[in-house]
Amino acid sequence: MIRVKNVxxxxxxxxxxxxxxxxxxxxxxxxxxxxxxxxxxxxxRIITGYMPPTDGEVYLxxxxxxxxxxxxxxxxxxxxxxxxxxxxxxVESYLDFVADIKNVxxxxxxxxxxxxxxxxxxxxxxxxxxxxxxxxxxQRVGIAQAxxxxxxxLVLDEPTIGLDPKQITEIRELIKSLAGDRTVILSTHMLQxxxxxxxxxxxxxxxxxxxxxxxxxxxxxxxxxxxxxxxxRYKDGQVKEALMSLPYVSEASEQxxxxxxxxxxxxxxxxxxxxxxxxENGWGLLEIRPLTQNLEDIFLRVITKEGE
Amino acid sequence: MKTIYTIFKKELKxxxxxxxxxxxxFVFLLLSGIFFFLYVENFAQxxxxxxxxxIGEALNLNQHIIEPYFGTxxxxxxxxxxxxxxxxxxxxxxxxxxxLLFTSPIRVSYILIGKxxxxxxxxxxxxxxxxGFVLVxxxxxxxxxxxxxxxxxxxxxxxASSIAVGIFASSLTENQIVAAIVSFGILLVFWIVxxxxxxxxxxxxxxxxxxxxxxxxKGIIDIKDVVYYLSFTFFGLFLSYIMLDSERWx
Numbered sequence: 294m295i296r297v298k299n300v301x302x303x304x305x306x307x308x309x310x311x312x313x314x315x316x317x318x319x320x321x322x323x324x325x326x327x328x329x330x331x332x333x334x335x336x337x338r339i340i341t342g343y344m345p346p347t348d349g350e351v352y353l354x355x356x357x358x359x360x361x362x363x364x365x366x367x368x369x370x371x372x373x374x375x376x377x378x379x380x381x382x383x384v385e386s387y388l389d390f391v392a393d394i395k396n397v398x399x400x401x402x403x404x405x406x407x408x409x410x411x412x413x414x415x416x417x418x419x420x421x422x423x424x425x426x427x428x429x430x431x432q433r434v435g436i437a438q439a440x441x442x443x444x445x446x447l448v449l450d451e452p453t454i455g456l457d458p459k460q461i462t463e464i465r466e467l468i469k470s471l472a473g474d475r476t477v478i479l480s481t482h483m484l485q486x487x488x489x490x491x492x493x494x495x496x497x498x499x500x501x502x503x504x505x506x507x508x509x510x511x512x513x514x515x516x517x518x519x520x521x522x523x524x525x526r527y528k529d530g531q532v533k534e535a536l537m538s539l540p541y542v543s544e545a546s547e548q549x550x551x552x553x554x555x556x557x558x559x560x561x562x563x564x565x566x567x568x569x570x571x572x573e574n575g576w577g578l579l580e581i582r583p584l585t586q587n588l589e590d591i592f593l594r595v596i597t598k599e600g601e
Numbered sequence: 602m603k604t605i606y607t608i609f610k611k612e613l614k615x616x617x618x619x620x621x622x623x624x625x626x627f628v629f630l631l632l633s634g635i636f637f638f639l640y641v642e643n644f645a646q647x648x649x650x651x652x653x654x655x656i657g658e659a660l661n662l663n664q665h666i667i668e669p670y671f672g673t674x675x676x677x678x679x680x681x682x683x684x685x686x687x688x689x690x691x692x693x694x695x696x697x698x699x700x701l702l703f704t705s706p707i708r709v710s711y712i713l714i715g716k717x718x719x720x721x722x723x724x725x726x727x728x729x730x731x732x733g734f735v736l737v738x739x740x741x742x743x744x745x746x747x748x749x750x751x752x753x754x755x756x757x758x759x760x761a762s763s764i765a766v767g768i769f770a771s772s773l774t775e776n777q778i779v780a781a782i783v784s785f786g787i788l789l790v791f792w793i794v795x796x797x798x799x800x801x802x803x804x805x806x807x808x809x810x811x812x813x814x815x816x817x818x819k820g821i822i823d824i825k826d827v828v829y830y831l832s833f834t835f836f837g838l839f840l841s842y843i844m845l846d847s848e849r850w851x
Contacts, residue, residue: 363706395706
Protein backbone atom coordinates (compact mmCIF):
# COMPACT_ATOMS: atom_id res chain seq x y z
CA MET A 294 0.00 0.00 0.00
CA ILE A 295 1.23 3.47 -0.85
CA ARG A 296 -0.25 6.45 0.96
CA VAL A 297 0.76 9.94 -0.16
CA LYS A 298 -0.47 12.69 2.14
CA ASN A 299 -0.45 16.39 1.26
CA VAL A 300 2.89 16.17 -0.49
CA UNK A 301 4.38 19.38 -1.87
CA UNK A 302 7.71 19.79 -3.61
CA UNK A 303 9.26 23.14 -4.41
CA UNK A 304 12.47 23.80 -6.25
CA UNK A 305 13.27 27.32 -5.15
CA UNK A 306 10.23 29.27 -6.25
CA UNK A 307 8.98 26.68 -8.69
CA UNK A 308 6.26 24.44 -7.34
CA UNK A 309 6.69 21.03 -8.93
CA UNK A 310 4.03 19.28 -6.89
CA UNK A 311 1.28 21.10 -5.08
CA UNK A 312 -0.35 19.39 -2.13
CA UNK A 313 -1.22 16.03 -3.66
CA UNK A 314 -2.73 13.10 -1.80
CA UNK A 315 -3.69 9.67 -3.03
CA UNK A 316 -3.63 6.08 -1.99
CA UNK A 317 -2.89 2.85 -3.83
CA UNK A 318 -3.98 -0.38 -2.23
CA UNK A 319 -2.38 -3.78 -2.36
CA UNK A 320 -3.24 -5.54 -5.59
CA UNK A 321 -3.93 -2.33 -7.42
CA UNK A 322 -2.04 -1.14 -10.46
CA UNK A 323 -2.20 2.62 -10.54
CA UNK A 324 -1.70 4.37 -13.85
CA UNK A 325 -0.08 7.71 -13.35
CA UNK A 326 -0.89 10.00 -16.23
CA UNK A 327 -0.14 13.55 -17.13
CA UNK A 328 1.49 15.72 -19.77
CA UNK A 329 5.26 16.18 -19.76
CA UNK A 330 6.44 18.28 -16.87
CA UNK A 331 3.31 17.64 -14.82
CA UNK A 332 5.29 16.25 -11.89
CA UNK A 333 5.01 12.50 -12.47
CA UNK A 334 8.70 11.75 -12.15
CA UNK A 335 9.07 14.07 -9.16
CA UNK A 336 6.22 12.28 -7.40
CA UNK A 337 7.81 8.91 -8.08
CA ARG A 338 11.18 10.09 -6.86
CA ILE A 339 9.54 11.21 -3.63
CA ILE A 340 7.69 7.92 -3.16
CA THR A 341 10.92 5.98 -3.62
CA GLY A 342 12.82 8.18 -1.20
CA TYR A 343 15.23 9.54 -3.81
CA MET A 344 14.34 13.05 -2.78
CA PRO A 345 12.39 14.23 0.24
CA PRO A 346 9.27 16.34 -0.23
CA THR A 347 9.24 19.96 0.91
CA ASP A 348 6.12 19.14 2.84
CA GLY A 349 3.84 16.16 3.47
CA GLU A 350 4.13 12.49 4.29
CA VAL A 351 4.57 9.22 2.44
CA TYR A 352 3.73 5.82 3.90
CA LEU A 353 4.78 2.58 2.31
CA UNK A 354 2.90 -0.34 3.86
CA UNK A 355 2.41 1.79 6.98
CA UNK A 356 6.10 2.53 7.23
CA UNK A 357 6.82 6.25 7.33
CA UNK A 358 9.35 7.00 4.61
CA UNK A 359 10.70 10.14 6.27
CA UNK A 360 10.94 8.64 9.75
CA UNK A 361 12.37 5.32 8.78
CA UNK A 362 13.82 5.52 5.28
CA UNK A 363 16.06 2.45 5.42
CA UNK A 364 13.21 0.21 6.54
CA UNK A 365 10.76 1.66 4.01
CA UNK A 366 13.22 1.42 1.13
CA UNK A 367 13.62 -2.33 1.64
CA UNK A 368 10.16 -2.87 0.19
CA UNK A 369 10.67 -0.80 -2.94
CA UNK A 370 11.46 -1.84 -6.46
CA UNK A 371 12.04 1.18 -8.65
CA UNK A 372 12.53 1.56 -12.35
CA UNK A 373 13.52 5.19 -12.97
CA UNK A 374 12.82 6.97 -16.22
CA UNK A 375 16.54 6.91 -17.04
CA UNK A 376 17.81 3.39 -16.59
CA UNK A 377 20.29 3.16 -13.72
CA UNK A 378 22.67 0.74 -15.39
CA UNK A 379 26.40 0.27 -14.95
CA UNK A 380 27.32 -0.15 -18.57
CA UNK A 381 30.70 -1.69 -17.80
CA UNK A 382 29.27 -4.65 -15.87
CA UNK A 383 27.75 -7.83 -17.23
CA VAL A 384 24.02 -8.37 -16.71
CA GLU A 385 24.62 -10.97 -14.07
CA SER A 386 27.23 -9.07 -12.08
CA TYR A 387 25.01 -6.01 -12.23
CA LEU A 388 22.08 -7.95 -10.77
CA ASP A 389 24.48 -9.37 -8.17
CA PHE A 390 25.43 -5.87 -7.15
CA VAL A 391 21.83 -4.65 -6.96
CA ALA A 392 20.88 -7.71 -4.92
CA ASP A 393 23.74 -6.97 -2.53
CA ILE A 394 22.84 -3.34 -1.92
CA LYS A 395 19.23 -4.38 -1.43
CA ASN A 396 20.16 -6.90 1.24
CA VAL A 397 19.23 -9.97 -0.75
CA UNK A 398 21.76 -12.58 0.22
CA UNK A 399 22.85 -16.19 0.10
CA UNK A 400 20.73 -18.82 -1.58
CA UNK A 401 17.90 -16.33 -1.81
CA UNK A 402 20.00 -14.15 -4.07
CA UNK A 403 20.74 -16.92 -6.53
CA UNK A 404 17.10 -17.93 -6.75
CA UNK A 405 15.84 -14.39 -7.12
CA UNK A 406 18.41 -13.68 -9.79
CA UNK A 407 17.49 -16.72 -11.85
CA UNK A 408 13.79 -16.08 -11.55
CA UNK A 409 13.89 -12.38 -12.51
CA UNK A 410 16.19 -13.10 -15.43
CA UNK A 411 13.76 -15.71 -16.62
CA UNK A 412 10.71 -13.52 -16.11
CA UNK A 413 12.28 -10.59 -17.91
CA UNK A 414 13.65 -12.76 -20.71
CA UNK A 415 17.29 -11.88 -20.28
CA UNK A 416 18.73 -15.31 -19.55
CA UNK A 417 20.39 -15.43 -22.94
CA UNK A 418 22.34 -12.22 -22.33
CA UNK A 419 23.35 -12.88 -18.73
CA UNK A 420 27.07 -12.82 -19.49
CA UNK A 421 27.02 -9.86 -21.86
CA UNK A 422 28.27 -6.41 -20.94
CA UNK A 423 25.26 -4.13 -20.43
CA UNK A 424 26.84 -1.40 -22.53
CA UNK A 425 26.68 -3.69 -25.57
CA UNK A 426 22.98 -4.52 -25.24
CA UNK A 427 20.15 -3.10 -27.33
CA UNK A 428 17.65 -0.66 -25.88
CA UNK A 429 15.02 -3.35 -25.45
CA UNK A 430 17.34 -5.62 -23.47
CA UNK A 431 18.53 -2.72 -21.34
CA GLN A 432 14.98 -1.82 -20.49
CA ARG A 433 14.37 -5.40 -19.41
CA VAL A 434 17.53 -5.44 -17.32
CA GLY A 435 16.16 -2.29 -15.70
CA ILE A 436 12.92 -4.05 -14.87
CA ALA A 437 14.82 -7.10 -13.59
CA GLN A 438 16.77 -4.80 -11.31
CA ALA A 439 13.53 -3.44 -9.86
CA UNK A 440 12.25 -6.94 -9.12
CA UNK A 441 15.35 -8.51 -7.62
CA UNK A 442 14.42 -7.86 -3.99
CA UNK A 443 10.88 -9.18 -4.47
CA UNK A 444 9.43 -5.79 -3.56
CA UNK A 445 5.94 -5.31 -2.20
CA UNK A 446 5.90 -1.87 -3.75
CA LEU A 447 6.79 -1.45 -7.36
CA VAL A 448 7.31 1.97 -8.90
CA LEU A 449 7.80 1.98 -12.66
CA ASP A 450 8.50 5.17 -14.56
CA GLU A 451 7.51 4.53 -18.18
CA PRO A 452 8.32 0.82 -18.18
CA THR A 453 7.56 0.09 -21.82
CA ILE A 454 9.31 3.01 -23.45
CA GLY A 455 11.70 2.04 -26.21
CA LEU A 456 10.43 -1.49 -26.63
CA ASP A 457 9.04 -3.07 -29.77
CA PRO A 458 5.36 -4.05 -29.88
CA LYS A 459 6.01 -7.69 -29.02
CA GLN A 460 8.17 -6.77 -26.04
CA ILE A 461 5.61 -4.20 -24.93
CA THR A 462 2.96 -6.90 -24.77
CA GLU A 463 5.29 -9.18 -22.85
CA ILE A 464 6.21 -6.52 -20.32
CA ARG A 465 2.57 -5.56 -19.85
CA GLU A 466 1.71 -9.17 -19.16
CA LEU A 467 4.60 -9.33 -16.75
CA ILE A 468 3.44 -6.24 -14.85
CA LYS A 469 -0.09 -7.55 -14.72
CA SER A 470 1.09 -10.86 -13.32
CA LEU A 471 3.17 -9.06 -10.73
CA ALA A 472 0.29 -7.17 -9.18
CA GLY A 473 -1.25 -9.90 -7.00
CA ASP A 474 -0.15 -9.09 -3.50
CA ARG A 475 1.94 -6.10 -4.54
CA THR A 476 1.21 -2.44 -4.96
CA VAL A 477 2.17 -1.17 -8.37
CA ILE A 478 2.35 2.38 -9.62
CA LEU A 479 3.39 3.13 -13.17
CA SER A 480 3.59 6.24 -15.24
CA THR A 481 3.08 6.22 -18.95
CA HIS A 482 2.22 8.30 -21.97
CA MET A 483 0.34 5.51 -23.62
CA LEU A 484 -3.30 5.67 -22.65
CA GLN A 485 -4.07 2.28 -24.10
CA UNK A 486 -1.52 0.86 -21.71
CA UNK A 487 -3.53 2.19 -18.80
CA UNK A 488 -6.65 0.71 -20.36
CA UNK A 489 -5.02 -2.66 -20.61
CA UNK A 490 -3.27 -3.13 -17.31
CA UNK A 491 -4.30 -0.56 -14.73
CA UNK A 492 -7.05 -0.78 -12.17
CA UNK A 493 -6.91 2.84 -11.07
CA UNK A 494 -5.97 6.09 -12.73
CA UNK A 495 -4.54 9.31 -11.37
CA UNK A 496 -4.19 12.18 -13.78
CA UNK A 497 -1.86 14.93 -12.72
CA UNK A 498 -1.40 18.31 -14.34
CA UNK A 499 0.83 21.19 -13.31
CA UNK A 500 1.59 19.51 -10.01
CA UNK A 501 -2.03 18.92 -9.04
CA UNK A 502 -4.22 15.85 -9.18
CA UNK A 503 -7.06 16.59 -11.56
CA UNK A 504 -8.63 13.16 -11.54
CA UNK A 505 -8.50 10.05 -9.41
CA UNK A 506 -10.82 7.22 -10.30
CA UNK A 507 -10.96 3.50 -10.76
CA UNK A 508 -10.72 2.52 -14.37
CA UNK A 509 -14.14 0.82 -14.39
CA UNK A 510 -15.95 3.92 -13.22
CA UNK A 511 -14.01 6.04 -15.57
CA UNK A 512 -14.80 4.27 -18.79
CA UNK A 513 -18.38 3.49 -17.81
CA UNK A 514 -18.98 7.21 -17.82
CA UNK A 515 -19.12 9.75 -15.10
CA UNK A 516 -21.33 9.72 -12.04
CA UNK A 517 -23.48 6.82 -13.14
CA UNK A 518 -25.22 8.78 -15.88
CA UNK A 519 -26.81 6.72 -18.57
CA UNK A 520 -26.06 8.03 -22.03
CA UNK A 521 -26.77 6.48 -25.39
CA UNK A 522 -25.96 7.04 -29.01
CA UNK A 523 -29.00 6.48 -31.21
CA UNK A 524 -28.73 6.36 -34.97
CA UNK A 525 -31.98 6.23 -37.00
CA ARG A 526 -33.22 6.88 -40.51
CA TYR A 527 -36.25 9.12 -40.86
CA LYS A 528 -37.84 11.14 -43.63
CA ASP A 529 -39.26 14.08 -41.81
CA GLY A 530 -40.96 14.96 -38.60
CA GLN A 531 -40.20 16.35 -35.21
CA VAL A 532 -37.99 13.49 -34.11
CA LYS A 533 -36.11 15.44 -31.53
CA GLU A 534 -39.25 16.75 -29.89
CA ALA A 535 -40.79 13.28 -29.92
CA LEU A 536 -37.75 11.85 -28.19
CA MET A 537 -37.69 14.64 -25.66
CA SER A 538 -41.29 13.96 -24.78
CA LEU A 539 -40.40 10.50 -23.47
CA PRO A 540 -40.45 10.42 -19.67
CA TYR A 541 -37.13 8.62 -19.38
CA VAL A 542 -35.21 10.95 -21.71
CA SER A 543 -33.94 14.08 -20.12
CA GLU A 544 -32.09 15.41 -23.11
CA ALA A 545 -31.73 14.60 -26.76
CA SER A 546 -29.45 16.35 -29.19
CA GLU A 547 -28.88 15.67 -32.86
CA GLN A 548 -25.16 15.48 -33.62
CA UNK A 549 -25.34 14.80 -37.34
CA UNK A 550 -28.39 13.93 -39.41
CA UNK A 551 -30.07 11.01 -37.70
CA UNK A 552 -27.52 10.61 -34.95
CA UNK A 553 -28.71 11.55 -31.49
CA UNK A 554 -27.10 11.66 -28.11
CA UNK A 555 -29.69 10.66 -25.54
CA UNK A 556 -29.17 11.50 -21.91
CA UNK A 557 -31.21 9.84 -19.25
CA UNK A 558 -31.42 10.22 -15.51
CA UNK A 559 -32.97 6.77 -15.07
CA UNK A 560 -30.70 4.27 -13.43
CA UNK A 561 -31.68 1.40 -15.70
CA UNK A 562 -31.23 0.23 -19.24
CA UNK A 563 -33.61 2.19 -21.47
CA UNK A 564 -32.52 0.69 -24.75
CA UNK A 565 -35.42 -1.71 -25.10
CA UNK A 566 -38.09 0.90 -24.57
CA UNK A 567 -36.30 3.35 -26.78
CA UNK A 568 -35.91 0.96 -29.67
CA UNK A 569 -39.59 -0.03 -29.43
CA UNK A 570 -40.50 3.63 -29.54
CA UNK A 571 -38.37 4.17 -32.64
CA UNK A 572 -39.95 1.22 -34.46
CA GLU A 573 -43.48 2.26 -33.52
CA ASN A 574 -42.85 5.62 -35.10
CA GLY A 575 -41.81 3.96 -38.33
CA TRP A 576 -38.22 5.15 -38.28
CA GLY A 577 -35.38 2.88 -39.29
CA LEU A 578 -33.27 1.85 -36.31
CA LEU A 579 -29.64 1.72 -37.41
CA GLU A 580 -27.70 1.72 -34.21
CA ILE A 581 -28.15 2.01 -30.50
CA ARG A 582 -25.26 1.80 -28.09
CA PRO A 583 -24.18 3.14 -24.71
CA LEU A 584 -21.95 6.15 -24.88
CA THR A 585 -18.66 5.14 -23.21
CA GLN A 586 -15.92 7.64 -22.95
CA ASN A 587 -12.49 6.55 -23.91
CA LEU A 588 -9.51 7.53 -21.88
CA GLU A 589 -8.15 9.88 -24.51
CA ASP A 590 -11.27 12.02 -24.32
CA ILE A 591 -11.21 12.12 -20.57
CA PHE A 592 -7.51 12.86 -20.47
CA LEU A 593 -7.73 15.71 -22.92
CA ARG A 594 -10.81 17.11 -21.22
CA VAL A 595 -9.37 17.25 -17.71
CA ILE A 596 -6.05 18.56 -18.91
CA THR A 597 -7.52 21.37 -20.98
CA LYS A 598 -10.18 22.20 -18.41
CA GLU A 599 -7.43 22.70 -15.91
CA GLY A 600 -5.56 24.90 -18.35
CA GLU A 601 -8.38 27.39 -18.72
CA MET B 602 29.88 -3.45 6.92
CA LYS B 603 28.66 -5.79 4.24
CA THR B 604 27.27 -2.95 2.15
CA ILE B 605 30.54 -1.04 2.40
CA TYR B 606 32.29 -4.12 1.08
CA THR B 607 29.74 -4.45 -1.73
CA ILE B 608 30.34 -0.87 -2.87
CA PHE B 609 34.09 -1.31 -2.51
CA LYS B 610 34.09 -4.48 -4.61
CA LYS B 611 31.96 -2.90 -7.29
CA GLU B 612 34.17 0.22 -7.52
CA LEU B 613 37.32 -1.83 -7.76
CA LYS B 614 35.75 -3.95 -10.47
CA UNK B 615 34.85 -0.80 -12.38
CA UNK B 616 38.40 0.50 -12.10
CA UNK B 617 39.85 -2.65 -13.59
CA UNK B 618 37.05 -3.22 -16.08
CA UNK B 619 37.90 0.08 -17.72
CA UNK B 620 41.40 0.99 -18.89
CA UNK B 621 41.68 3.70 -16.21
CA UNK B 622 43.43 1.64 -13.56
CA UNK B 623 45.95 0.17 -15.98
CA UNK B 624 46.77 3.49 -17.60
CA UNK B 625 47.16 5.21 -14.24
CA UNK B 626 49.43 2.47 -12.94
CA PHE B 627 51.46 2.43 -16.12
CA VAL B 628 51.96 6.20 -16.26
CA PHE B 629 52.82 6.27 -12.58
CA LEU B 630 55.44 3.55 -12.91
CA LEU B 631 56.89 5.10 -16.06
CA LEU B 632 57.28 8.55 -14.50
CA SER B 633 58.60 7.36 -11.17
CA GLY B 634 60.94 4.95 -12.95
CA ILE B 635 62.41 7.67 -15.12
CA PHE B 636 62.99 9.90 -12.12
CA PHE B 637 64.47 7.06 -10.09
CA PHE B 638 66.89 6.30 -12.90
CA LEU B 639 67.95 9.95 -13.07
CA TYR B 640 68.55 10.14 -9.34
CA VAL B 641 70.61 6.95 -9.38
CA GLU B 642 72.67 8.15 -12.30
CA ASN B 643 73.21 11.50 -10.66
CA PHE B 644 74.29 9.74 -7.50
CA ALA B 645 76.73 7.52 -9.35
CA GLN B 646 78.22 10.49 -11.18
CA UNK B 647 78.80 12.45 -8.03
CA UNK B 648 80.53 9.53 -6.37
CA UNK B 649 83.14 9.65 -9.12
CA UNK B 650 83.50 13.37 -8.61
CA UNK B 651 86.99 13.92 -7.10
CA UNK B 652 85.71 16.69 -4.84
CA UNK B 653 83.64 14.19 -2.86
CA UNK B 654 86.42 11.67 -2.52
CA UNK B 655 88.23 13.84 0.01
CA ILE B 656 85.35 13.50 2.42
CA GLY B 657 86.31 9.90 2.81
CA GLU B 658 82.92 8.37 3.45
CA ALA B 659 80.20 7.07 1.15
CA LEU B 660 77.51 9.48 0.06
CA ASN B 661 74.19 9.08 1.81
CA LEU B 662 71.82 7.00 -0.26
CA ASN B 663 68.74 8.12 1.60
CA GLN B 664 69.51 11.76 1.08
CA HIS B 665 70.42 11.56 -2.58
CA ILE B 666 68.10 8.96 -3.97
CA ILE B 667 65.26 8.06 -1.67
CA GLU B 668 64.27 11.50 -0.42
CA PRO B 669 64.06 13.04 -3.90
CA TYR B 670 62.33 9.88 -5.16
CA PHE B 671 59.61 10.23 -2.54
CA GLY B 672 59.37 13.93 -3.36
CA THR B 673 58.79 13.01 -6.99
CA UNK B 674 56.12 10.47 -6.11
CA UNK B 675 54.26 13.09 -4.09
CA UNK B 676 54.20 15.41 -7.11
CA UNK B 677 52.99 12.64 -9.42
CA UNK B 678 50.26 11.90 -6.88
CA UNK B 679 49.10 15.49 -7.13
CA UNK B 680 48.41 14.84 -10.82
CA UNK B 681 47.15 11.28 -10.66
CA UNK B 682 44.84 11.25 -7.66
CA UNK B 683 42.34 13.66 -9.24
CA UNK B 684 42.20 11.20 -12.15
CA UNK B 685 41.42 8.20 -9.96
CA UNK B 686 38.82 9.99 -7.89
CA UNK B 687 37.01 12.07 -10.51
CA UNK B 688 34.54 9.36 -11.46
CA UNK B 689 33.53 8.23 -7.99
CA UNK B 690 30.36 10.28 -7.57
CA UNK B 691 30.19 12.26 -10.80
CA UNK B 692 29.73 9.15 -12.90
CA UNK B 693 26.90 7.85 -10.73
CA UNK B 694 25.05 11.05 -11.53
CA UNK B 695 25.89 11.01 -15.20
CA UNK B 696 24.74 7.42 -15.69
CA UNK B 697 21.66 7.90 -13.47
CA UNK B 698 22.77 5.10 -11.17
CA UNK B 699 22.66 7.60 -8.31
CA UNK B 700 18.92 7.01 -8.41
CA LEU B 701 19.46 3.31 -7.81
CA LEU B 702 21.94 3.86 -4.99
CA PHE B 703 19.89 6.43 -3.12
CA THR B 704 16.64 4.49 -3.33
CA SER B 705 18.31 1.38 -1.96
CA PRO B 706 18.29 0.63 1.75
CA ILE B 707 21.88 1.73 2.32
CA ARG B 708 23.31 4.71 4.16
CA VAL B 709 24.88 7.51 2.16
CA SER B 710 27.92 7.34 4.45
CA TYR B 711 28.44 3.68 3.59
CA ILE B 712 28.39 4.47 -0.10
CA LEU B 713 31.00 7.17 0.41
CA ILE B 714 33.25 5.03 2.57
CA GLY B 715 33.06 2.09 0.16
CA LYS B 716 34.08 4.31 -2.73
CA UNK B 717 36.78 6.00 -0.71
CA UNK B 718 38.37 2.72 0.28
CA UNK B 719 38.30 1.51 -3.32
CA UNK B 720 40.30 4.53 -4.45
CA UNK B 721 42.62 4.18 -1.50
CA UNK B 722 43.19 0.57 -2.46
CA UNK B 723 44.11 1.45 -6.03
CA UNK B 724 46.48 4.07 -4.67
CA UNK B 725 47.92 1.48 -2.32
CA UNK B 726 48.65 -0.82 -5.26
CA UNK B 727 50.47 2.11 -6.86
CA UNK B 728 52.67 2.54 -3.80
CA UNK B 729 53.36 -1.16 -3.56
CA UNK B 730 54.52 -1.25 -7.17
CA UNK B 731 56.82 1.69 -6.55
CA UNK B 732 58.61 -0.30 -3.88
CA GLY B 733 60.31 -2.21 -6.70
CA PHE B 734 62.66 0.67 -7.48
CA VAL B 735 63.47 1.21 -3.83
CA LEU B 736 64.38 -2.47 -3.50
CA VAL B 737 67.19 -1.86 -5.99
CA UNK B 738 68.83 0.51 -3.52
CA UNK B 739 68.40 -2.01 -0.72
CA UNK B 740 69.92 -4.82 -2.79
CA UNK B 741 72.89 -2.87 -4.12
CA UNK B 742 73.46 -0.41 -1.29
CA UNK B 743 72.65 -0.08 2.32
CA UNK B 744 70.13 2.70 2.88
CA UNK B 745 68.57 3.38 6.26
CA UNK B 746 65.43 1.29 6.40
CA UNK B 747 63.71 3.51 8.99
CA UNK B 748 63.23 6.60 6.81
CA UNK B 749 62.18 4.30 4.00
CA UNK B 750 59.29 2.91 5.97
CA UNK B 751 58.28 6.23 7.50
CA UNK B 752 58.51 7.83 4.07
CA UNK B 753 56.02 5.31 2.73
CA UNK B 754 53.73 5.93 5.68
CA UNK B 755 53.91 9.65 4.87
CA UNK B 756 53.08 9.03 1.22
CA UNK B 757 50.16 6.86 2.20
CA UNK B 758 48.75 9.50 4.54
CA UNK B 759 49.27 12.20 1.94
CA UNK B 760 47.42 10.06 -0.60
CA ALA B 761 44.62 9.28 1.84
CA SER B 762 43.99 13.00 2.36
CA SER B 763 44.23 13.78 -1.35
CA ILE B 764 41.69 11.09 -2.18
CA ALA B 765 39.28 12.62 0.33
CA VAL B 766 39.66 15.94 -1.52
CA GLY B 767 39.07 14.11 -4.80
CA ILE B 768 35.87 12.44 -3.67
CA PHE B 769 34.61 15.77 -2.40
CA ALA B 770 35.29 17.41 -5.77
CA SER B 771 33.51 14.53 -7.47
CA SER B 772 30.47 15.00 -5.25
CA LEU B 773 30.07 18.57 -6.53
CA THR B 774 29.33 17.81 -10.16
CA GLU B 775 28.22 15.28 -12.73
CA ASN B 776 31.13 16.13 -14.99
CA GLN B 777 34.29 14.10 -14.42
CA ILE B 778 36.58 16.66 -16.03
CA VAL B 779 35.24 19.38 -13.77
CA ALA B 780 35.74 17.10 -10.77
CA ALA B 781 39.36 16.41 -11.75
CA ILE B 782 40.16 20.10 -12.26
CA VAL B 783 38.50 21.11 -9.01
CA SER B 784 40.34 18.51 -6.95
CA PHE B 785 43.63 19.37 -8.62
CA GLY B 786 42.97 23.05 -7.83
CA ILE B 787 42.15 22.38 -4.18
CA LEU B 788 45.19 20.14 -3.75
CA LEU B 789 47.46 22.67 -5.41
CA VAL B 790 46.22 25.43 -3.12
CA PHE B 791 46.87 23.28 -0.05
CA TRP B 792 50.24 22.42 -1.50
CA ILE B 793 51.58 25.92 -2.18
CA VAL B 794 49.84 27.75 0.64
CA UNK B 795 52.73 27.00 2.98
CA UNK B 796 55.51 27.47 0.45
CA UNK B 797 57.05 30.38 2.36
CA UNK B 798 56.68 29.06 5.88
CA UNK B 799 56.84 25.76 7.72
CA UNK B 800 54.23 23.98 9.78
CA UNK B 801 55.49 25.33 13.07
CA UNK B 802 55.25 29.08 12.79
CA UNK B 803 52.21 30.08 10.77
CA UNK B 804 48.66 28.99 10.18
CA UNK B 805 49.12 28.81 6.44
CA UNK B 806 52.23 26.78 6.96
CA UNK B 807 50.29 24.45 9.22
CA UNK B 808 47.47 24.04 6.71
CA UNK B 809 49.82 23.12 3.91
CA UNK B 810 49.43 19.49 2.97
CA UNK B 811 53.08 19.07 2.00
CA UNK B 812 54.76 20.62 5.07
CA UNK B 813 53.57 17.74 7.19
CA UNK B 814 55.02 15.27 4.78
CA UNK B 815 58.68 16.29 4.82
CA UNK B 816 59.44 14.94 8.29
CA UNK B 817 58.32 11.47 7.25
CA UNK B 818 60.99 11.24 4.55
CA LYS B 819 63.61 12.07 7.16
CA GLY B 820 62.47 9.21 9.34
CA ILE B 821 60.47 11.25 11.82
CA ILE B 822 56.92 10.16 12.62
CA ASP B 823 55.35 13.04 14.48
CA ILE B 824 51.92 12.34 15.93
CA LYS B 825 50.91 15.91 15.05
CA ASP B 826 51.44 15.20 11.37
CA VAL B 827 49.50 11.98 11.55
CA VAL B 828 46.64 13.79 13.27
CA TYR B 829 46.74 16.48 10.61
CA TYR B 830 46.34 13.98 7.78
CA LEU B 831 43.66 11.96 9.51
CA SER B 832 41.57 15.05 10.32
CA PHE B 833 42.11 16.35 6.79
CA THR B 834 40.77 13.05 5.44
CA PHE B 835 37.84 13.02 7.79
CA PHE B 836 36.96 16.60 6.92
CA GLY B 837 37.03 15.87 3.20
CA LEU B 838 34.74 12.87 3.60
CA PHE B 839 32.45 14.81 5.89
CA LEU B 840 32.05 17.63 3.34
CA SER B 841 31.27 15.07 0.63
CA TYR B 842 28.62 13.57 2.88
CA ILE B 843 27.06 16.99 3.43
CA MET B 844 27.07 17.61 -0.32
CA LEU B 845 25.36 14.34 -1.16
CA ASP B 846 22.86 14.56 1.62
CA SER B 847 21.88 18.19 1.07
CA GLU B 848 21.64 17.96 -2.69
CA ARG B 849 18.48 15.96 -2.52
CA TRP B 850 16.91 18.43 -0.12
CA UNK B 851 17.19 21.33 -2.53
